[in-house]
Amino acid sequence: MTWWRTGTIYQIYPRSFQDSDGDGVGDLKGIEARLDHLVALGVDAVWISPIFPSPMRDFGYDVADYCAIDPRFGTLADFDSLLAAAHARGLKLLLDFVPNHSSTDHPWFQESRSSRDNPKRDWYIWRDPAPDGGPPNNWISDFGGSAWEYDAATGQYYYHAFLKEQADLNWRNPDLRRAMMDALRFWFDRGVDGFRIDVLWHMVKHADFPNNPANPDYRAGMGEMHAVLQLHSTDQPEVHAIAAEMRAIADSYPGDRVLIGEIYLPVERLMHYYGLDAPEVHLPFNFQLIDARWDARHLAGLIAEYEAALPAGGWPNWVLGNHDRPRIASRVGAAQARVAAVLLLTLRGTPTLYYGDELGLADVAIPAARVQDPRELREPGLGLGRDPVRTPMPWNASAYAGFSTAEPWLPLNPDWPTRNVAAQSGDAQSMLAxxxxxxxLRRKHEALAIGDFALIEAAGDVLAYERRHGDERIVVALNLGATPQPVTLPAGDVLLGTLPGRGEPGLLRPDEAIILRVTR
Ligand code: ISL
Structure with missing residues (x-):
């Protein structure tokens, strides 16, 4: 079995993992210094959010050079050193490719905007104004407001699905396409083990730019992006040939390089990104648990729907959190976050773990004066801001939690003196433990790593399922609530429990999850 099927991926938000040079912002040397934490934790691969040169309007998701390292994060030599150090420890390293848009600081955009007949004009998406001089259509940016920005120099609008400083690239242009594929090769040649691909489903837009339909469910307070449905601006059929080309490039390298697609679509549409005609991404991110109601029947339903929708040969994956969404500890509370960890790491498929979640880190309230996220600054107060989930990793009880010697770019969670790696390392009952x-357990038991999944029970607050491989049967039983729950389980040896000791047989204690190996 390939590493990306049996392994666990760990996401690092590089600004917030470890600072090595005392500027309050994390960097590559910092990550290298902390690799042993990941080895001790037992993950297999690290995905680092963007580290390329960027004006940081969207903290690296606005790339100004696809083939270099931002000086705030280090140098190419630091990158090579990190990659070698990861490989020396048996860890894979994945980068974050941001192909949908570049920074407007990218030299390509500077050329493109310089004149209508510049050879790179068509590398971005330029349209004439509507007859009234307004934007070409009603498409809305994910960060609010029109997705079109007027550029007086040439009298046209350019399209930006995100910030106006993130201009969408025109993937219908063959030269742009080649240049971007070369950027992928640049990093594969250096030895990276794969990529997470940012907003893959956004990459191609309808060639005629028709208006998007209004969203009938839109209510004020949802965030302006939800006012229209992104019918014509995303998930166009032509995106699949591009994903297939990226896959062919990944497959042309030795050693099981992996592509993971960031795709927020209903399950049935998501599945197309495994590839219908030709293979596309190995793992289209499955975000169902991020949005899920914490209810046994609901969770069982979405697991069943997802498993049933998987195409032949398609390997599942699960995500509980990332740098855009509220943390699991804040969504379900500290006690249930332990149950959620059991769920994430015992479902069938590759799990992706967000840094800090292994400590039970919660969202951090950010004082207005310290807000950094452009999403929050654009549409404040809707609860869509992302700073609360991007705060520094707490390592120990020394100043600034061992993250930095200077005031970090975002505040630490105030619980850092007790909730940190050092404190939890020595505590067998901790979230880290x-x-x-x-x-x-995932490494020791093939039933957990690659076994089949079968639902046993989803009623009240109880979710129970079995993982089976060959003769090995492992049962996972979760109490998703705060009251004791009766449960009927086969006889077996308890391999793990979220609470100390053992409750009464036939009863799950509040917030208890157990894993047992069936003995008969
Ligand atoms: O914005 C959203 C919901 O509020 C999402 O649907 C959005 O499309 C998704 O979060 C895309 O995220 C990715 O691309 C963005 C970047 O800001 C995010 O950090 C990244 O994960 C633009 O590059």
Whole structure:
């Protein structure tokens, strides 16, 4: 079985993992210094959010050079050193490719905007104004407001699905396409093990730019992006040939390079990104758990729907959190976050773990004066801001939690003196110990790593399922609520529990999850 099927991926938000040079912002040397934490935790691969030169309007998701390292994060030599150090520890390293848009600081955009007949004009998406001089159509940016920005120099609008400083690239242009594929090769040649591909489903837009339909469910307070449905601006059929070309490039390298697509679509549409005609991404991110109501029947339903929708040969994957969404500990509370960890790490498929979640880190309230996220600055107060989930990793009880010697770019969670890696390392009941135990079990038991999935029970607050491989049967039983729950389980040895000791037989204690190996 390939590493990306049996392994666990760990996402690092590089600004917030470890600072090595005292500027309050994390960097590559910092990550290298902390690799042993990841080895002790037991993950297999690290995905680092963008580290390329960027004016940081969207903290690296606005790339100004696809083939270099931002000086705030380090140098190419630092990158090579990190990659070698990861590989020396048996860890894979994945980068974040941002192909839908570049920074407007990218030299390509500077050329493109310089005149209508510049050879790179068509590398971006330029349209004439509507007859009234307004934007070409009603498409809305994911960060609010029209997705079109007027550029007086040449009298046309350019399209930006995100910030106006993030201009969408025109993937219908063959020269742009080649240049971007070369950027992928640049990093594969250096030895990276794969990529997470940012907003893959956005990459191609309808050739005629028709208006998007209004969203009938839109209510004020949802965020302006939801006012229209992104019918014509995303998920166009032509995107699949591009994903297939990226896959062919990945497959042309030795050693199981992997592509992971960031795609927010209903399950049935998501599945197309495994590839219908030709293979596309190995793992189209499955975000169902991020949006899920914490209810046994609901969770069982979405697991069943997802498993049933998988195409032949398609390998599942699960995500509980990322740098855009509220943390699991804040969504379900500290006690249930332990149950959620058991769920993430025992479902069938590759799990992706967000840095800090292994400590039970919660969202951090950010004082107005310290807000950094452009999303929050554009549409404040809707609860869509992302700073709360991007705060520094707490390592120990020394100043600034061992993250930096200077005031960090975002505040630490105030609980850092007790909730940190050092404190939890020595505590067998800690969230960190739970994650280590779970990841260790996944490595020891093939039933957990690659076994089949079968639902046993989803009623009230109880979700129970079996993983089976060959003769090995492992049962996972979760109490998703705060009251004791009766449950009927086969006889077996308890391999792991989220609470100390053992409750009464036939009863799950509040917030208890157990894993047992069936003995008969
Ligand atoms: O914005 C959203 C919901 O509020 C999402 O649907 C959005 O499309 C998704 O979060 C895309 O995210 C990715 O691309 C963005 C970047 O800001 C995010 O950090 C990244 O994960 C633009 O590059």
């Amino acid at each position: 739970l994650h280590r135990d779970l990841l260790n």
